[in-house]
Amino acid sequence: MFVGITNTPRDYAWGSHLAIASLLGTPPSGKPEAELWLGAHPGSPAVITDPSAVGGARHLAEWIAAEPERALGEARAAEGRLPFLLKLLAAAGPLSLQAHPSTDRARAGFDLENEAGLALDAPDRNYKDPFHKPELILALSDRFEALCGFRPADSVQRIVDELRALDATMDEPEPEPLDDLERHLAGTDGLRDTVDWLLRDGRGEDTGEVAWLVERVVALAGQAAFLAGGSAEIEFPAELATVESLAAAYPGDPGIVISLLLNRVSLRRGEVLYLPAGNIHAYLSGLGVELMAASDNVLRGGLTPKHIDVDELLEVLDFTPTPVPYLSPASSSTPGVTVYQPDVPDFRLVHIEADAAADGSAGSGVPMRQVALAGPAIAICTAGGFLVAGATSSVALKRGGAVYITPDEGTVTFAGAGEVFLATTPA
Incomplete structure (x- = not known):
């Protein structure tokens, strides 16, 4: 059975006004069009274009609940849910740094928050459901920009070394904030200790050393852009340009410094990233097809005014440095x-x-x-x-x-x- 579906794009502030409409040949709404959801997730279930064909159900979640065997097939009827969510995603600005839990962590966290009496829509709730949320993104724009996963320690050190070299070119060098950063990175669990410090001390009223570090890193990124304009060689131009763009969107946010600890990737059209449980990531700009497990569990890690549960985030994050997690296509004998x-x-x-x-x-x-x-x-x-x-x-x-x-x-x-x-x- 083929059932026509549609939906209205979510109007998150970071969304593009034109990218999804231009792709699909539909009139733009005049608002940001960030994500078009096609699935049965209760946050925005797909609308059925002809309800009479499915017993009057108005949207996909309603039909699956009413006729699970017909909608999902006999093998999945007992589950009672569509396990995936397909999206078109169009980012005109950066999304928050975030990671998603494993199935075990999601189930345990969901049960604990239920037992604590937290409402599902509470702003300080971490787990909206008991499911994991791995996801992939396929680039549709010529370039799709993202941060994903922690970069190797030697690469992080080279970035710090470049920041120190830039600091030495300033009229008034201030190496002390970089000393603080290196001191945390040098610990036995350096990445974890550094993220903990940045997020725990970098939010709230008394941000102290972290605020100074963020301010200095942003200034040094500006210095890099100035020197590059004079033909100076910069080793990490994309990473430092990202610092400037993140500072414009989220001034003073500790996620600006965290971005330098992560892989910076520019996908070409057709390339795919796969982001498993625990992978910290943020989409920066571009149009893509996103496919994920049907869950709304997001642990945020910066670049957002929303709730950040530092303790839970640290438990979820995988701090193992990893290459950019490209996903290659499976072998196929069918052209096209x-x-x-x-x-x-x-x-x-x-x-x-x-x-x-x-x-x-x-x-x-x-x-x-x-x-x-x-x-x-x-x-x-x-x-x-x-x-x-x-x-x-x-x-x-x-x-x-x-x-x-x-x-x-x-x-x-x-x-x-x-x-x-x-x-x-x-x-």
């Missing part, structure tokens, strides 16, 4: 079908591309792509148009359109030209 499968049972992303001029199928001139489904799926068309057919029915899917696909459709054929992103469960 690229599958991204992280090591979780909640989701996989399928990227479908077809060009009628380049690859007609069976002499008809109409390209065909096939995807075998093992569970429910959601597809959104971002270019061109397709006739989508399964075992029981078919639907026309054009740019800007989205459809929910029940598992009984089996192997689904996309006949046409353009681009589709399909979220589903692993085989």
Whole structure:
């Protein structure tokens, strides 16, 4: 069964006014359009375009609750929930630094906060549900900028060394804040100690040393930009430019310094990051397709006025330095079908591309792509148009359109030209 779905983009302040509308060919709302949610998450469940086709249900969560076996298939009916959430994300400014918990941590935290009587919408609540929230992001813009994971210790040290060199070029050098930073980094658990210090002492009324460090790092980033304009060689220009942009968005925030401890990545269109539990990250700018486990559990770590639970964040974070967590496509024998499968049972992303001029199928001139489904799926068309057919029915899917696909459709054929992103469960 194919069920047409739609939704209204979330108007978070950091969102782009035009990127999602331009991608889908829809009129811009005049507000920021940050995220378009396609799923059954209660925060913004997808709206069903023809409720009469599903017994009058207005949105996807309502239909799944009423007819779980029909909507999810027999194998997942007992779970009663769609395990993934597909989004289009368009960032015109930086999001908060954040990490997501493991399943065990989420379940324990959710139970503890329930026992404590915290309302689900309480501003100081960490766990809105008992689920983990791994996620991937595929870049749709020419560049998608992000921070993700802690960089190696030698790389952090080279950044500090560059800050010291920049400080020496200032009219009034002030190396003391950098001394404080290095002292914390040099501890037996340097990254953890440094993040703890920055967040615990850098928020509130008496910010002391941390405030001085943030101010000095921002000034040194400005000095780097000045010197680079005079053709001086800067080893970490992207990282220091990020400091300036973060300071403009979140002046005085300790997350500005934390950003220098993290990998700075610029994705090209089509490249993918996978962010497992414990990976600290922040999207800075760009348009992408985001796919995640269906959860709302976020532990924030800076670049935000919202609640930060430092103790819980430190328990969730993985401080192991790691390379940029690119996700390579799984091997596929089908041209024009690229599958991204992280090591979780909640989701996989399928990227479908077809060009009628380049690859007609069976002499008809109409390209065909096939995807075998093992569970429910959601597809959104971002270019061109397709006739989508399964075992029981078919639907026309054009740019800007989205459809929910029940598992009984089996192997689904996309006949046409353009681009589709399909979220589903692993085989």
